[in-house]
Amino acid sequence: xxxxxxxxxxxxxxxxxxxxxxxxxxxxxxxxxxxxxxxxxxxxxxxxxxxxxxxxxxxxxxxxxxxxxxxxxxxxxxxxxxxxxxxxxxxxxxxxxxxxxxxxxxxxxxxxxxxxxxxxxxxxxxxxxxxxxxxxxxxxxxxxxxxxxxxxxxxxxxxxxxxxxxxxxxxxxxxxxxxxxxxxxxxxxxxxxxxxxxxxxxxxxxxxxxxxxxxxxxxxxxxxxxxxxxxxxxxxxxxxxxxxxxxxxxxxxxxxxxxxxxxxxxxxxxxxxxxxxxxxxxxxxxxxxxxxxxxxxxxxxxxxxxxxxxxxxxxxxxxxxxxxxxxxxxxxxxxxxxxxxxxxxxxxxxxxxxxxxxxxxxxxxxxxxxxxxxxxxxxxxxxxxxxxxxxxxxxxxxxxxxxxxxxxxxxxxxxxxxxxxxxxxxxxxxxxxxxxxxxxxxxxxxxxxxxxxxxxxxxxxxxxxxxxxxxxxxxxxxxxxxxxxxxxxxxxxxxxxxxxxxxxxxxxxxxxxxxxxxxxxxxxxxxxxxxxxxxxxxxxxxxxxxxxxxxxxxxxxxxxxxxxxxxxxxxxxxxxxxxxxxxxxxxxxxxxxxxxxxxxxxxxxxxxxxxxxxx
Amino acid sequence: xxxxxxxxxxxxxxxxxxxxxxxxxxxxxxxxxxxxxxxxxxxxxxxxxxxxxxxxxxxxxxxxxxxxxxxxxxxxxxxxxxxxxxxxxxxxxxxxxxxxxxxxxxxxxxxxxxxxxxxxxxxxxxxxxxxxxxxxxxxxxxxxxxxxxxxxxxxxxxxxxxxxxxxxxxxxxxxxxxxxxxxxxxxxxxxxxxxxxxxxxxxxxxxxxxxxxxxxxxxxxxxxxxxxxxxxxxxxxxxxxxxxxxxxxxxxxxxxxxxxxxxxxxxxxxxxxxxxxxxxxxxxxxxxxxxxxxxxxxxxxxxxxxxxxxxxxxxx
Numbered sequence: 001x002x003x004x005x006x007x008x009x010x011x012x013x014x015x016x017x018x019x020x021x022x023x024x025x026x027x028x029x030x031x032x033x034x035x036x037x038x039x040x041x042x043x044x045x046x047x048x049x050x051x052x053x054x055x056x057x058x059x060x061x062x063x064x065x066x067x068x069x070x071x072x073x074x075x076x077x078x079x080x081x082x083x084x085x086x087x088x089x090x091x092x093x094x095x096x097x098x099x100x101x102x103x104x105x106x107x108x109x110x111x112x113x114x115x116x117x118x119x120x121x122x123x124x125x126x127x128x129x130x131x132x133x134x135x136x137x138x139x140x141x142x143x144x145x146x147x148x149x150x151x152x153x154x155x156x157x158x159x160x161x162x163x164x165x166x167x168x169x170x171x172x173x174x175x176x177x178x179x180x181x182x183x184x185x186x187x188x189x190x191x192x193x194x195x196x197x198x199x200x201x202x203x204x205x206x207x208x209x210x211x212x213x214x215x216x217x218x219x220x221x222x223x224x225x226x227x228x229x230x231x232x233x234x235x236x237x238x239x240x241x242x243x244x245x246x247x248x249x250x251x252x253x254x255x256x257x258x259x260x261x262x263x264x265x266x267x268x269x270x271x272x273x274x275x276x277x278x279x280x281x282x283x284x285x286x287x288x289x290x291x292x293x294x295x296x297x298x299x300x301x302x303x304x305x306x307x308x309x310x311x312x313x314x315x316x317x318x319x320x321x322x323x324x325x326x327x328x329x330x331x332x333x334x335x336x337x338x339x340x341x342x343x344x345x346x347x348x349x350x351x352x353x354x355x356x357x358x359x360x361x362x363x364x365x366x367x368x369x370x371x372x373x374x375x376x377x378x379x380x381x382x383x384x385x386x387x388x389x390x391x392x393x394x395x396x397x398x399x400x401x402x403x404x405x406x407x408x409x410x411x412x413x414x415x416x417x418x419x420x421x422x423x424x425x426x427x428x429x430x431x432x433x434x435x436x437x438x439x440x441x442x443x444x445x446x447x448x449x450x451x452x453x454x455x456x457x458x459x460x461x462x463x464x465x466x467x468x469x470x471x472x473x474x475x476x477x478x479x480x481x482x483x484x485x486x487x488x489x490x491x492x493x494x495x496x497x498x499x500x501x502x503x504x505x506x507x508x509x510x511x512x513x514x515x516x517x518x519x520x521x522x523x524x525x526x527x528x529x530x531x532x533x534x535x536x537x538x539x540x541x542x543x544x545x546x547x548x549x550x551x552x553x554x555x556x557x558x559x560x561x562x563x564x565x566x567x568x569x570x571x572x573x574x575x576x577x578x579x580x581x582x583x584x585x586x587x588x589x590x591x592x593x594x595x596x597x598x599x600x601x602x603x604x605x606x607x608x609x610x611x612x613x614x615x
Numbered sequence: 616x617x618x619x620x621x622x623x624x625x626x627x628x629x630x631x632x633x634x635x636x637x638x639x640x641x642x643x644x645x646x647x648x649x650x651x652x653x654x655x656x657x658x659x660x661x662x663x664x665x666x667x668x669x670x671x672x673x674x675x676x677x678x679x680x681x682x683x684x685x686x687x688x689x690x691x692x693x694x695x696x697x698x699x700x701x702x703x704x705x706x707x708x709x710x711x712x713x714x715x716x717x718x719x720x721x722x723x724x725x726x727x728x729x730x731x732x733x734x735x736x737x738x739x740x741x742x743x744x745x746x747x748x749x750x751x752x753x754x755x756x757x758x759x760x761x762x763x764x765x766x767x768x769x770x771x772x773x774x775x776x777x778x779x780x781x782x783x784x785x786x787x788x789x790x791x792x793x794x795x796x797x798x799x800x801x802x803x804x805x806x807x808x809x810x811x812x813x814x815x816x817x818x819x820x821x822x823x824x825x826x827x828x829x830x831x832x833x834x835x836x837x838x839x840x841x842x843x844x845x846x847x848x849x850x851x852x853x854x855x856x857x858x859x860x861x862x863x864x865x866x867x868x869x870x871x872x873x874x875x876x877x878x879x880x881x882x883x884x885x886x887x888x889x890x891x892x893x894x895x896x897x898x899x900x901x902x903x904x905x906x907x908x909x910x911x912x913x914x915x916x917x918x919x920x921x922x923x924x925x926x927x928x929x930x931x
Contacts, residue, residue: 028900031911065900068913218856221897256803256840257896259909297799298839300894314798316833321695332795375858375899382900413857447899449857463860467894473837476693518693576918578873600873601866602917 018053019096020074022137026061026228027260033085034058034069040085044092054096060229060264062137064124066381067107072119072137079119080105109401110379124380127399129361131369132180132222132345133385136229141264144271147232153277155351159240160285168244169195172347174355176367181212181303181340182415182444183520184366184433187347190337193327194245197335207247208336209289211238211344212308213254213261216300217416218467220447222371223341225383227254227261230345231268235291237344239278240351242289245337250291253308256298265293300417300471304519305330305338307473318473319519340445342371362388366432370446374400377407377452386431393427396450407452411535415444417464417471418524420531421457440531442524456553457536458543462490464528468521479522482513486529494554498544507533552614555599559615564589566611573603573612650675650735652723655683659705666714674709675737676719682706774822776815783808784816788823798826798834802841810850811842839893847882847889849927851907856895858902863916867903868892870917874924887931888924 021041025034038056045051062070067081078101080091087105094100106115107122116122130136139146147153159168173188199205211234215223227234238250254262269291272278280288294312296302302311304319309331311317330336346368350358359367366388372395375381379401386395392412396402403409411421420441422429429435433443451460469483486509489502510526517523533540542548549557562573562582569587574580581597584590589611592603604612647670651662654676662674674681685691688698709715718737725736756762776784787804791797801820806812812835821828835841851871855864868890872878875888882889898904901913912923 027911028898028913031898031901031904031913065898068900215897216894218860218895219858219899220895221899224897257893294796295800295803296838297803297841298893299837311799312796314796314834316830316837321693373899375902376861381858381902416857447857449861451861455861460861463857471894578870600869600917601863602870605863605866605916606918 017055019055021054021056022059022062022072022074023056024060024062024068024070024137025058026065026068026225027258028061028065029068029070030260032068034083036085037069037071037083037088040088041092044089045096048092048097050092050096057140058142059137059139060135060141061225061383062229063128063133063225063383064380065383066379077118077120079107079117079122081107110404123401124382124384124399127394128385129369129387130385131349131358131361132226132233132342132371133229133383134349135233136225136383139230141229141231142267144232144268144275147230151352152232152348153236155348156236156239156277157283159243159351160283160287165195165244165246168240168351171355172244172350175350175358176355176362176365177343177346177350177358178366178433179340180342180346180370180446182418182442184443187339187343190327190339191241191244193325194247194335194337197328199335200329200333204334206249206334207245208331208334209238209242209245209247209250210305210308210312210331210336210338211250211252211341212303212305212338213252213258213341214296214303214308215255215258215341215445216303216471217418217445217447219375219413219449220373220416220445222373222383222446224255224258224261225373226341226345226371227258228264231261231264232272233345233348234265234341235268235272235278237347238291239282239289240347241337241339241344243287247337248288248290250289251294251312251331252291253294253296253302253312255296262293262295269293299473300467301473301519301521304521306519308338309336316473318475319521321518342446363430363432365434370431370443372446372448374448374450376413376449377403377455378450379404388432389430391428391430392422395431395448396427400450403450403452407454409450410453410455411451411457413441413449413451413460413528414447415442415527416447417468418442418520418527419444419447420527421451421460421535422531423535440527440534442527454551454553456494456549456551457532457539458490458494458549459551459553461529461532462487462494465490465525468525472521472525476516476518476522478513478516479518479525482509482517482522483525485509486513486526490529493540493543494549495556496543496547496554498540500544502544503533503537503540558599559594560592560597560599560603561613561615562590562592563611563613566609568609568611570608572606572608576602576606578602647671648673653683654678654681654717654719656685656702656705658683659702659709662715663705663708663712666712670714672715673735674715674717675721675723676717677722679720679742681709681717681719772818774815774819776819780813780816781819784819788820791824798824798831799838802831802835806841810846811844813845814843844882845886847886848931849887849907850889850891851905852891852893852896853879854894854896854898854902854904854906855892856897856899856902858899859895859904862902864903866917867905867915867920870920871905871924874921885931887928 023034023038041056045054064070069083071080071083091102094102101117103115106117108115119125135150139150169188169191177187178184179187213223242250252265279290299317301307302317305326307317307319312331326336326338328335362368369385369387371383371385374384384399409424411423413421422439422441426439436443465483465487469487472479472483474480489506492498493502506529510530513526514523542550547557552558567589569589571586574582574590578600579596579598581593582590649665649670650673651658652675654674662672666672685698685702691698720740720742721737723735724738727734787801791801805816817831821831853868868879871890875883877883877890879890879892903915905912905915
């Protein structure tokens with residue numbers, strides 16, 4: 001993607017601007033007050049009389065969320081990060097008026113001294129390959145004209161005017177695109193099944209298209225980001241899919257936790273309707289399609305397709321037995337096709353650039369790129385899109401910039417509550433659907449949570465079990481009671497009451513739950529336990545046999561101590577301790593009263609000299 | 616919420632007991648008759664299997680007839696098989712089997728002896744019908760005046776909604792009248808107006824939209840976004856997504872609990888703050904994250920908590 005290629009023309013006013021300031025307005029940056037920054041920027045620009053030369057554009061999520069608010073200066077590609085209101089007057093005067101980029105606000109990689117001025121020279125951006133996120137940070141997501149200027153809706157025009165529905169399906173099949181929601185079912189095949197499905201009756205012959213934006217996996221936010229930065233891309237993909245399948249109604253099921261994404265989708269739908277890209281008789285071809293937004297209400301199981309449809313219908317959102325598959329009998333009994341946000345957003349590029357191009361990226365069985373949310377104990381948290389087959393090492397070290405504070409990498413958790421943990425021995429594993437399954441994890445929606453030496457694997461397994469236990473709809477016995485039983489044992493282990501035989505029992509029970517559950521939630525809920533057992537069995541044994549938590553996380557097994565050599569007697573921990581459990585004089589090593597200590601971790605967090613130890 | 620009422624310890628013990636007993640049983644003399652207590656689908660199948668292997672079976676049931684709960688079901692999980700189609704052949708077979716004796720309306724009083732050789736005392740409750748003479752023509756059933764009471768609609772409870780509430784709810788409902796799948800959006804709109812779902816309003820909604828109250832209640836309790844308890848002026852949601860979990864989300868929950876004196880799911884007495892946890896709000900780049908109403912706070916530490924809360928305290 002050539003980022004320098006942007007025309008410095010404002011679409012709305014037709015005015016020519018010397019410079020465009022692409023200020024991120026994704027959720028992360030908004031919470032770091034990027035709208036306030038915009039206000040101050042515009043005020044300062046006016047003060048310097050630059051308002052006709054420099055334009056501030058609010059873009060979707062830039063991806064480098066850790067550094068928010070971030071701003072990219074076009075056309076040169078300067079990258080400014082962690083902007084504060086007070087920095088703005090200086091920045092405007094120095095860079096935008098006098099042409100001297102401000103080094104102080106540029107990004108400096110950890111452990112380096114010289115800042116990197118330009119965005120595409122930063123490892124985080126340089127090594128990514130953008131398809132689903134092709135428009136991120138380049139357009140104003142609330143303006144359809146900017147999307148169109150970047151070849152938007154060109155694929156739709158091509159499909160509607162030059163291609164037959166079956167040709168579209170053939171093209172998608174040839175591209176090798178697989179569902180990005182996690183299971184990796186071939187998208188073209190799914191469309192074909194729905195296309196061929198017989199309507200319910202002669203009178204009821206509609207079909208439905210659903211976009212699954214109920215991104216429930218904790219630690220994954222790519223769907224949110226795609227919608228916030230490029231909502232029209234998703235809509236275009238859906239319209240193309242609808243044409244290929246022969247559907248006239250569409251739904252987007254989106255989480256209630258994503259208000260900004262929802263707002264932008266609503267706006268995008270309205271704009272598309274005004275332009276005649278949605279509604280009746282699109283491009284005068286006689287094809288009709290409309291899209292409705294359905295808001296979720298906070299239930300993880302709604303990401304499962306059958307329960308998602310039940311939720312839209314207003315029934316209790318419990319999964320049901322398949323077959324019949326949604327392609328035969330879905331929403332209100334009609335043939336229905338459900339795809340994930342990222343899948344839809346990838347479709348226009350495949351049509352525009354051809355199936356061969358897409359199929360040339362990636363591995364043998366997994367084609368194209370995948371968006372991952374790289375979070376947890378990593379320097380460059382944010383959203384990354386890389387070709388399938390990229391190794392974990394490249395993602396974590398070259399793009400992610402490694403582990404903060406010089407800690408040691410321990411594992412990476414992928415696939416959310418259905419996935420597993422991959423240990424450091426497998427850092428050179430190329431990521432695709434099959435390889436991840438081989439090591440006991442799954443692709444999932446693409447959450448990648450990096451864990452360092454301070455993360456306890458029993459605690460991680462317990463965390464996911466708590467999650468699935470909470471979110472189990474309760475229909476299947478094996479999932480409802482099984483998660484409860486697994487959790488009980490894990491609880492016991494982390495409280496130092498583990499016994500011989502617990503590990504074997506976990507494995508036996510986990511397998512039983514896998515075999516006996518109806519939907520994906522139950523079938524995969526033992527994965528976090530089984531995969532941590534597989535790769536970190538010794539850590540479980542430490543908990544059970546020696547009653548020790550090596551990472552210092554499980555509270556019942558840990559005590560807090562002051563390292564007398566490191567303690568400078570600054571009193572910071574004593575001042576912050578909520579229990580007044582720390583005593584000591586100024587400039588003398590402190591002591592912690594173990595009877596009073598509630599192990600809240602406060603002293604560990606506030607100590608600037610690493611003098612608090614967890615044993 | 617879904618406590619099973621069992622413990623792993625209990626199960627393990629039972630397992631051991633059975634193992635120990637098994638060897639004793641093998642050495643003892645067995646008597647050629649078995650008793651199955653409970654005439655549900657499980658008991659029926661057990662009785663049939665035993666009888667097929669040549670053992671005399673007494674099938675005991677407390678109700679007037681065998682069949683149990685399954686006879687009341689339409690379909691069974693997870694195969695969606697028709698329940699009656701599974702049961703009917705077995706019912707017929709049991710009725711005809713010469714080695715199965717059905718004893719209904721009976722309770723087990725006492726069991727004596729060892730596994731393999733025991734005596735059971737049953738207490739049969741009266742049937743008030745001469746079993747010898749009854750042909751099962753059902754004439755008495757159809758004419759029983761107690762059974763055939765005319766069904767009358769229960770009197771509707773009077774709604775206790777104020778005019779203002781009624782106005783508000785009507786506006787919401789009218790937006791969705793005559794559309795499909797409207798219950799969840801209606802509940803969402805009510806929740807965003809009232810910040811919780813008041814019981815009276817739910818009752819009214821069920822009536823107006825024609826849903827059973829049970830279904831409304833089920834949805835209202837299924838989704839995490841709904842609360843049946845009033846929420847405080849400021850709703851604090853702490854993200855406990857994976858990224859926030861590993862970066863100290865749980866300790867933020869505790870710190871907030873200490874600051875406000877409440878646990879997650881509770882509201883302070885002055886109705887100012889409600890503490891809730893939420894599974895990932897998709898701001899993992901800023902973890903740990905918390906949200907107070909619509910304001911997002913990233914990279915929260917325990918130390919920052921009192922300051923943030925005080926900001927809101929001074930606002931109230």
